[in-house]
Amino acid sequence: MTDQTPAIELKDISKAFGPVQANKDISIRVMPGTIHGIIGENGAGKSTLMSILYGFYRADSGEVFINGKRTEIPDSQAAIRAGIGMVFQHFKLVQNFTVLENVVLGAEDGRLLRPSLAKARRELKALAEEYELNIDPDARIEDIGVGMQQRVEILKALYRQADILILDEPTGVLTPAEADHLFRILRGLRDQGKTIILITHKLREIMESTDTVSVMRRGEMTATVKTAETSPPELAELMVGRKVLLQVEKPPATPGKTILEVEDLTVVDSKGVERLRGIGLEIRAGEILGVAGVAGNGQSELLEVLGGYRKAKGRIRLNGKEIDLSGSKSNAGTRRKRGIAHVPEDRHHEGLILDFAAWENVAFGYHDKPEFNKGIFMDNAAIKADAAAKMERFDVRPPNPNLAAKNFSGGNQQKIVVAREIERNPDLLLIGQPTRGVDIGAIEFIHEQIVALRDAGKAVLLVSVELDEIMSLSDRIAVMFDGQIMGERLPSETDERELGLLMAGITDTDKPHSEAEIEANLAKKRASAAKEA
Amino acid sequence: MQKMPQWADVVLIPLISLLLAALLSALVILAIGENPWAALKLMVDGSMGSTYAWGYTLYYATNFIFTGLAVAIAIHARLFNIGGEGQAMLGGLGVALIALYIPWPHWTLALLGGAVGAALFGAAWALIPAWLQAKRGSHIVITTIMFNFIAAALLNYLLIGALKPSGSMEPATGRFPEATHLPTFQDMFSTAETALFRGAPVNVSFFVALIACVAVWALIWRTRLGYEIRAFGQSESAAKYAGISPTRIIVVTMLISGGLAGMMAINNVMGEAERLVLNAVEGAGFIGIAVALMGRSHPFGVLLAALLFGFLYQGGAELALWTSIPRELIVVIQALVILFTGALDNMVRMPLEAMFLRLRPAPKPARKTEPAE
Numbered sequence: 001m002t003d004q005t006p007a008i009e010l011k012d013i014s015k016a017f018g019p020v021q022a023n024k025d026i027s028i029r030v031m032p033g034t035i036h037g038i039i040g041e042n043g044a045g046k047s048t049l050m051s052i053l054y055g056f057y058r059a060d061s062g063e064v065f066i067n068g069k070r071t072e073i074p075d076s077q078a079a080i081r082a083g084i085g086m087v088f089q090h091f092k093l094v095q096n097f098t099v100l101e102n103v104v105l106g107a108e109d110g111r112l113l114r115p116s117l118a119k120a121r122r123e124l125k126a127l128a129e130e131y132e133l134n135i136d137p138d139a140r141i142e143d144i145g146v147g148m149q150q151r152v153e154i155l156k157a158l159y160r161q162a163d164i165l166i167l168d169e170p171t172g173v174l175t176p177a178e179a180d181h182l183f184r185i186l187r188g189l190r191d192q193g194k195t196i197i198l199i200t201h202k203l204r205e206i207m208e209s210t211d212t213v214s215v216m217r218r219g220e221m222t223a224t225v226k227t228a229e230t231s232p233p234e235l236a237e238l239m240v241g242r243k244v245l246l247q248v249e250k251p252p253a254t255p256g257k258t259i260l261e262v263e264d265l266t267v268v269d270s271k272g273v274e275r276l277r278g279i280g281l282e283i284r285a286g287e288i289l290g291v292a293g294v295a296g297n298g299q300s301e302l303l304e305v306l307g308g309y310r311k312a313k314g315r316i317r318l319n320g321k322e323i324d325l326s327g328s329k330s331n332a333g334t335r336r337k338r339g340i341a342h343v344p345e346d347r348h349h350e351g352l353i354l355d356f357a358a359w360e361n362v363a364f365g366y367h368d369k370p371e372f373n374k375g376i377f378m379d380n381a382a383i384k385a386d387a388a389a390k391m392e393r394f395d396v397r398p399p400n401p402n403l404a405a406k407n408f409s410g411g412n413q414q415k416i417v418v419a420r421e422i423e424r425n426p427d428l429l430l431i432g433q434p435t436r437g438v439d440i441g442a443i444e445f446i447h448e449q450i451v452a453l454r455d456a457g458k459a460v461l462l463v464s465v466e467l468d469e470i471m472s473l474s475d476r477i478a479v480m481f482d483g484q485i486m487g488e489r490l491p492s493e494t495d496e497r498e499l500g501l502l503m504a505g506i507t508d509t510d511k512p513h514s515e516a517e518i519e520a521n522l523a524k525k526r527a528s529a530a531k532e533a
Numbered sequence: 534m535q536k537m538p539q540w541a542d543v544v545l546i547p548l549i550s551l552l553l554a555a556l557l558s559a560l561v562i563l564a565i566g567e568n569p570w571a572a573l574k575l576m577v578d579g580s581m582g583s584t585y586a587w588g589y590t591l592y593y594a595t596n597f598i599f600t601g602l603a604v605a606i607a608i609h610a611r612l613f614n615i616g617g618e619g620q621a622m623l624g625g626l627g628v629a630l631i632a633l634y635i636p637w638p639h640w641t642l643a644l645l646g647g648a649v650g651a652a653l654f655g656a657a658w659a660l661i662p663a664w665l666q667a668k669r670g671s672h673i674v675i676t677t678i679m680f681n682f683i684a685a686a687l688l689n690y691l692l693i694g695a696l697k698p699s700g701s702m703e704p705a706t707g708r709f710p711e712a713t714h715l716p717t718f719q720d721m722f723s724t725a726e727t728a729l730f731r732g733a734p735v736n737v738s739f740f741v742a743l744i745a746c747v748a749v750w751a752l753i754w755r756t757r758l759g760y761e762i763r764a765f766g767q768s769e770s771a772a773k774y775a776g777i778s779p780t781r782i783i784v785v786t787m788l789i790s791g792g793l794a795g796m797m798a799i800n801n802v803m804g805e806a807e808r809l810v811l812n813a814v815e816g817a818g819f820i821g822i823a824v825a826l827m828g829r830s831h832p833f834g835v836l837l838a839a840l841l842f843g844f845l846y847q848g849g850a851e852l853a854l855w856t857s858i859p860r861e862l863i864v865v866i867q868a869l870v871i872l873f874t875g876a877l878d879n880m881v882r883m884p885l886e887a888m889f890l891r892l893r894p895a896p897k898p899a900r901k902t903e904p905a906e
Contacts, residue, residue, distance in 0.1 A: 018890050309773040333776025342774070350774040353767045360760070365775035367760055377755045 005068040007032040007164055007195040008053070013062035015048055022048040024219045026062070030164075030212075035186060035196045037206040037227070040216030041239055041439035042410050046199045049216070050166050054086045055079040066164075085157025089169045091149050093141045099152050100124065100137040103159050120159065127158050131188050145522045147178035154185065165189065166197045171205060175294050176467060176500035177518050183209040203232040204468065215239055240440050250451045253475040256285035258320075259459035260306075260428050265314035267301045267483075275301040276312065277483040283428070283459040288450065290474025290491075291463045294503055298483035299463045300345055303432045306461065307342040308335035319427060336365060341421035343414075345432030345463065351417040352405045359401035362387035362420050394419035395445065411442030422449055429453055432463040447473060467496055481505040482525050537889035543834070547827060547874055549881050551841075554873040558866045567858055579851025580844045588718055588733020589850075593817075594843030595735065595800040598742040600821025601828060601835040602749050603655075603794035608830040609753055610786040611766040616662060616677025617794040618818025619684030620655040624795025625802040626688060627654030629696065629809035632709040643713040647803045648741065648796055655795015656788040658684060663787030667780040673787070681818070692811050705810040715804045736804035743836070745793065750832040752789075762786050794818060820846075826875035838874075845870060 006029040015023040023045045030036045040046050051057045053064065055073040064071050066082045073079050079086070093102050100120055108116045124137050133151050141149060150170060157165055167186075171179040186196050186209060198210060206213050207227060214224040215238040223238050236244040265279040276298050283289045293299055304310035305325065309332045316323045318338055324330045332342070344350035352361050363372050363383045372383050387401040394415045396408070405413060414434070421429065431450065435443040450473060454460050464470050470477055471491050479486045479502035486502040487509075498509045504518045505525060559569035580590045600617040607614035614620075627650035637643035662676035689704070698707040715737050718730035753759040765772040765782040772779060797817060802809050820842055827841070828834030849863035873881075 307774065308776065331776050331778065332774055336776060344774055346770075349768060349770045351771070353764050353771055355767050356764070364764070364771075367757060367775075373757060376757075377751075378757055378760060380755070 004031060006030055006065070007067060008197075009065040009068075010049075010053070011063045011065070013049065013052060013059045013064075015052060015057060015059050021219050023052070023059070026216075026221045028214055028221060028224065030195060030197060032067075032163075032195050033190060033193050034211040035190050035198060035209055037198045037200065037210035037213040038216060039200060039203070039206050039213060039235060039239060041201060042437050043218075043439070044216040044239070045219040046216055047168065050086070050168060050197070050199060053079065054084060054166065080160050080162070083161060083163040085154075085160060085162025085165050087150065087153040087157060087165065087167045087170060089172060091146075091153055093149055093152060095142045096140060098138050098140055099135055099144075099155075102141060102152055103137075103156050107160055123159060124155060127155060131158070131185060131192065133158075133185060143523070145178075145519060146173045147175075147181065147519065147522075150174070150182065151185070154189075162194075164195045164197070166199070168199045169201070170198070171200070171202065172465075173295065175503050175518070175522075176496050177504065177515060179205075181515055202468075203235055206235065207232060217241060236440055242441075244440050244444055248447045248451060248472045250473075251455070253287050253454065255287040255475070256457060259283055259285050259318065260461070261315075261317040262306075263315040265302070265305060265312055265316070267298075267305060267310060267312045269301075275483050276305070279314070279480075279483075279485055281478055281485060281488075283461060285427075285459055286454055286457045287475045288454050288460040288462055288473055290470040290477045291461065291480055292467060292470045292477055292499055292503060293465070293480035295465050297480045297503075299480055300432070301483075302480070303342065303345065303430050303461075303463055306335070306340065306428075306430050307344070308332040308340075332365065333368070336424075339427035341424050341426035341429050343417050343421050343429070343431040343434060345436070347413055347417050352413060354406035355404055357402050357404055358391065358396070358408070358416055359384045359387035361405050361416055362390055362401070364420065366420070366424065390419040390423050391416065393423070394449075409439070410437040411439045414438050414446065415442060418446055418449060422453055425456075426458065428459045428461065430461050430463075433465065434462070435464075435466065435469060467499060470499075471496070479503055537886055541885065541889065543829065543831075546878070546881050546885060549885070550873040550877070551870065553881070554866075554869040557869050557873075561862065561865060561869075562858065565858070565862070567856060572852060572856065572858065575855055576844070576848030576852055579855075580847040584718075584722075584729040585731055585733050586847065586851075588730040588735040589847040590840070590843040591718075591739055592733065592735040592800070592805065592843070593846040594839045595739045595742045596797050596817040597820050597824045597839035597842050598746065598836060599797035599800070600794050600818050601824030601839050602745055602821075602832060603790045603792075604821045604825035605828065605830040605832065605835050606749055606753065606762070606793065607786055607790040608825060609759075609766045610762045610782055611769075612666070612783065612786060612790070613674050614659065614677050614787065614790045614794075615674060615819070615822055616659060616680050616791070617821045618814055618816070619677070619681035620658045620791040620794035621797045621814045621818050622681075622684040622688050623658040624651035624655040624798035625809050625813050626691065627651045627795060628798040628802045629706050629709075632713040632803060633696075633706060637710070637712045640712060640715055644715060644737065644741070644799060644803070647713070647799045651795040651798040651802075652792035653795070655798075656792040658795070659787040659791025660784070663784045663791075666787075667783040685812075688809075689811065692809065696809065703810075706808050708808045709803070713803060714807055715799070717804070734805040736800065738800040738804045741796070741799060745796065746832040746836050749793070753832070758785065794821065823871040823875055826871075826878075841870075842867075 008030040010026055010028045013023050013026040026049060038046050048057065052059045053073065055075045055078050058074065064073060071082050073082065094105065100117055103124060104116050104120045109119065110116065121137055128134050133155055135148060135151055154165065170182060174182065190196055200206060210227045212224065213227050213230065213235065215222045215235060217239055260283040262279055262281045265276050266274065267276040269275050279302060281289065291299055301310060305312040308330060311326045311330065314325065316325060318340065323338065348354060353364065372379055384401050391399050391401060396412050396415045405416065408416065434446050434450065438446065450460055462473055474491055476488055477491055477494065477499065478488045479499055481503060482505060486505060486507055489498065501509045501513060505521050506513055506518065562569040562572050580586050600621060603617050604614055628647045631646050631650035632643065635646060637646065658680060662673050662680055665671040665676050666673040692704040696706045697704065717736045718733060719728065722729045753763065761777045762782055764775065765777055765779060769779055801813055806813060824835055824838040824842055828838040845867050849866065852858050852863055853860045
C-alpha cells in the first residue's frame with residue numbers, strides 16, 4: 001500500500017475455542033492516522049480479534065506488531081503500555097463516581113489521590129481543548145447521558161496515552177445526533193494523528209466514517225478495501241458470502257379495519273416510576289406501526305403490557321373488544337388466545353428456554369393447545385413433527401428439532417421464535433428488536449416474513465432501536481421518549497434528523513436545534529428519572 | 534455444543550466422585566488405626582451379603598427415594614426444598630391418624646389411605662412456605678428449614694399429649710391395628726423351606742417408591758405441568774412471557790414435593806414401626822437432598838443414589854456394631870460422599886470436560902466456508 005509503517009499489523013492470527021475456529025490466519029495492516037473499520041456479522045470473529053489485540057485472549061498462533069515492533073500482549077496492562085485503548089460496548093464506569101474520578105481510576109500516580117486528581121484535571125482540560133471533548137469533570141456518571149459516558153471512556157483511553165483507539169459497536173446506545181457527534185470526535189482524533197479501529201455491523205457507519213474497511217466472515221478476513229472504492233451492497237456481499245437485498249421490498253400498505261386501539265396507557269413500576277405516561281396508538285389490519293426510540297424509553301414496557309405480563313392502567317381494544325389489563329386473568333396465555341402473538345425483545349430471557357430442545361421451544365407459550373396434548377400427557381410426537389415442519393419452512397439451520405436452543409446461532413434462534421409466533425397466524429403481531437444479534441442473511445428473511453404477515457391483512461407492532469429497520473419496514477412511525485409518544489410520522493415524509501429530534505424529546509422539529517440543546521434535553525430527562533427513582 | 538458425551542456426565546462423574554470419597558474415607562479409617570479394606574468388606578457384607586442385609590439396605594433406600602424425589606422435583610422448578618424432614622414428620626402424623634382412627638378392612642386399602650394421608654399432610658406442611666415464597670418472596674430455603682423445627686415441636690407436643698395412649702410412659706402413639714400392617718418382604722418372598730429377609734423391615738412400600746419414581750419421571754417429562762415446571766425452573770421471565778403463572782407453579786410444585794416427602798411415612802411409620810414414635814424420620818429428609826443432588830434430579834438417578842445411601846446407612850451401622858470405628862466416623866464417611874458427589878461436582882467435571890475436549894478430533898472449521906466470491 002505505502003512505505004509507511006502500519007500502526008498495527010497482525011500476521012496470521014489464529015484462535016480456536018474448542019472445535020470452533022474463531023479466528024483463522026488473520027492478517028491486517030492498520031495505517032496510522034486512519035479510521036479503519038472492521039465489519040462482519042455476529043460471530044464472524046471481530047470481537048475475538050480485538051480481544052486478542054487488547055490482551056483478553058492469547059492467540060493460538062500469529063504475531064502482533066505495534067508501530068513495526070513485534071509486541072507480546074499477555075494482558076490489558078500490556079495493551080495500554082503499547083498505546084492501545086479500548087472503548088467497550090458496555091461502558092466500564094463507576095456510576096456514582098465523577099468523570100474525573102473515573103478517568104483516574106486505575107491510573108493513579110501514587111497513594112494520595114489529590115495530586116493525581118489535580119494533574120488529571122489539567123490534562124483533561126488540555127485534551128478537551130485539543131479534541132473538542134467537552135465535558136464537566138465534576139459531573140457524576142449517573143447524571144450524564146450515554147453519549148457523554150462514551151466520551152468519558154474515550155477520555156480514559158486518551159489519558160492513558162493511547163495512540164490507537166478501538167471502539168466496539170459504539171453507536172448501539174446512541175441517538176442519531178449523538179452518533180454523528182461521536183464520528184465527528186473520531187475524525188478529529190484521526191486528524192490529530194490517532195489511529196482508530198471501529199468495529200460495527202452497520203454498513204452505513206462504515207461508509208460514513210472510515211478510510212479503510214476490513215470485512216470478516218466466519219473467522220476469516222475476506223477483504224480489506226478503501227472505503228471510497230466500495231459500496232454497501234459489495235460490503236454486504238463480502239460479509240454474507242452472497243448477494244443480499246438491503247432494502248425491504250414491500251408493496252404499499254392497504255390498511256383495513258382497526259385491529260388494535262390503545263388509549264391512555266399508564267404503567268408505574270415497582271419503584272413508583274412512571275414508565276408509560278398515557279400512551280395512545282392505533283394499528284389497522286395490513287399495517288406495520290414502527291415504534292422508534294432510544295432503548296429504555298418505555299418501549300419494553302409497552303410490549304410487556306400488550307403481551308400480557310405487565311399490569312397497566314388504561315384501555316386496550318382488540319378487534320373492538322376490550323382487553324382486561326389488570327385482572328387476575330390478564331396474562332400472556334389469555335393474550336395469545338385473543339390472537340396476539342409476541343416476538344419478545346430478549347429471546348434469551350423471554351422468547352426461548354435455552355436449555356430446552358428446539359422442538360420444546362416451538363411449542364413454548366402454545367403448549368396448552370389441544371393439538372399438542374393427549375389427555376394429561378403432552379403429545380411429544382406431534383410437537384416434534386410440528387417443530388420440524390416450522391423449522392423447515394423458516395429455514396432454521398441446522399434443521400434438527402432435538403438440538404438445544406442454546407446451540408443455534410442468534411439468527412437461527414430468532415427464526416425459531418419468529419416461526420413459532422407468525423405461524424400461529426395472529427391478528428396482531430408484537431415484535432421487539434426482530435433483528436438484534438441476527439446476521440444479515442436472517443435479517444432479510446425475517447423482514448420478508450413480517451411484510452408477508454402484513455400483506456395477509458394482519459396488524460404488526462414493530463419496536464426497534466435500529467432506525468434503518470424502522471424506516472424501511474414501517475408504514476407509520478411512532479417515536480417514544482420518556483414513556484410518551486412524541487409524534488407519529490409517515491416514513492415517506494420524515495427523515496433521520498427529524499426522528500432523531502423526536503427521540504431526544506424535541507417536538508418542534510421544524511426549527512434547527514443544536515447538539516447542546518439535544519444533550520441538555522436528554523440530561524434533563526435523566527435527572528428527573530434519577531430523582532423519581 | 535455438548536462438552537462431553539452424556540454417559541460421562543451421568544456415569545463417569547458420579548463414579549469418580551465416589552472413588553475419591555472412598556479413597557479419602559480409607560485414609561481416615563487408616564488414620565484411626567483400622568484396616569480400610571476390612572472395613573469395606575464388612576460394609577458390603579453387612580448391607581448386601583444376605584437377604585437380611587438387603588432387607589435393611591432396601592428399607593433405608595425406600596425412605597431416601599421418597600425424600601430424594603421430593604427434593605428433585607422442587608429443583609426442577611429451581612426451588613430448594615430442604616424441609617423434607619418436617620414434611621416427612623407430618624406425613625407420619627397423617628399416617629398415624631388414618632391408621633388409628635379409621636377401621637381398615639384390609640392392608641391394601643390401608644396402604645392406599647395411608648399414602649393419601651401421608652401425602653396430604655406432607656403437602657400441607659409445604660404449602661405455607663410455598664405460599665410465602667410465591668406471594669411474599671420469603672425465601673423457601675429459610676422457611677422450609679424453619680418449618681422442620683416447627684414440625685418437630687408439633688409432633689413432640691402431640692406425642693406427649695393427645696396421641697399418647699393413657700398410662701404409657703413413652704412419647705409415641707399406640708400400636709396400629711393389625712389390618713394396617715403392611716406385608717414385609719419376608720411375608721412376600723419366603724417359602725416354607727427358606728426364610729428370606731427374616732426380620733428385615735423392608736416392605737411393600739418399596740414398590741410404591743419404585744412406582745413413584747416412574748410417576749415423577751412421567752410428570753416431569755411427559756405432562757404439561759412438568760413442562761411448565763421445567764420452563765419456570767430454567768427462566769422465570771420466559772415462563773411469564775409464555776403465560777405460565779409463577780405462583781401456580783411454585784405452589785403446585787411444592788405441594789407435590791411435600792407430598793412425596795410425606796409419603797415416606799408409609800415405609801417407616803406404617804411399614805416398620807407400626808406406630809408413630811418421636812423422631813421417626815431420623816434425618817432421611819436431609820439425606821434426600823444429597824440423593825437428589827447426586828441423582829442429578831432425575832428420578833432414576835435418585836433411585837440409584839438412594840440405593841447407594843441405603844448401602845452407606847446399613848453398612849455404616851454394621852461397621853459401628855462390629856468394629857471400634859465410632860458411629861461419628863460413619864457420619865464422616867457419609868458426609869464425604871455428599872461432599873464429593875454434591876458440592877464438589879465441578880472439581881471432577883471441569884478437568885474431565887477439558888480432557889474430552891482435547892480428545893476430540895482436530896478442530897475443523899465448524900461450518901465449511903464456501904470460497905470467497
